[in-house]
Amino acid sequence: MPATQWKMPPLIKVYEALGAIGDGRVRIKDERRATVTSSDGSKTYEVETSADGREIASNDNASYWQGYVGYPAIAVLIARGFYRPPANVTDALAGVAWKELNRKYKNDWAKTIAEVEKEIEQGGHDPDAVRSEAEAVMSFMRALKPMRGKRSRPPSEGTAVKIR
Numbered sequence: 001m002p003a004t005q006w007k008m009p010p011l012i013k014v015y016e017a018l019g020a021i022g023d024g025r026v027r028i029k030d031e032r033r034a035t036v037t038s039s040d041g042s043k044t045y046e047v048e049t050s051a052d053g054r055e056i057a058s059n060d061n062a063s064y065w066q067g068y069v070g071y072p073a074i075a076v077l078i079a080r081g082f083y084r085p086p087a088n089v090t091d092a093l094a095g096v097a098w099k100e101l102n103r104k105y106k107n108d109w110a111k112t113i114a115e116v117e118k119e120i121e122q123g124g125h126d127p128d129a130v131r132s133e134a135e136a137v138m139s140f141m142r143a144l145k146p147m148r149g150k151r152s153r154p155p156s157e158g159t160a161v162k163i164r
Helices: 011-023 061-066 071-079 087-092 098-104 109-122 127-144
Strands: 026-028 033-037 044-049 055-058
Touching: 011 071, 011 087, 011 109, 011 127, 026 071, 033 071, 044 071, 055 071, 061 071, 071 127, 087 127, 098 109, 109 127
Parallel strands: none
Antiparallel strands: 026 033, 033 044, 044 055
16 A cells, blocks of 8 residues: 655644644654653653654554644654754743643634744744744645654553653
8 A cells, every 4th residue: 555645734733843842742762763742741642754754653643533744743853853943932832731722722723823822922932933933844844745654543641651
């Protein structure tokens, strides 16, 4: 069966990926495998990439159920150096309670981004610079044209690995 290309995610997933980098929630295990802990710490997602980053497998909910490349895979590509955002952008998105906000706004991504941009500004960061960088990451992802790796079910709640 030939590999299929991932659908592109909504922009909010890039914000979440940049936040995962800012929080230090990405753990590189070896040259192919990595894990990403969810923002609330309740889940750990497994991500595998090919050496060139073009083939990606991830067991996050969006990748499994929606068919677009989810934030854990984007975060791993960034952590592996395929894309290098400025530190001020990842710092601006550190500490965002993504799951809580997504629930609060019932996955209305525009409302979530608006709330996050308010938080960014209150934290002394430039929301326009963050949005511009998130859009640049989206352009990178479109140019990469990532292909789907193996499909794995998402983890259940409470499957996060405790990191000391």
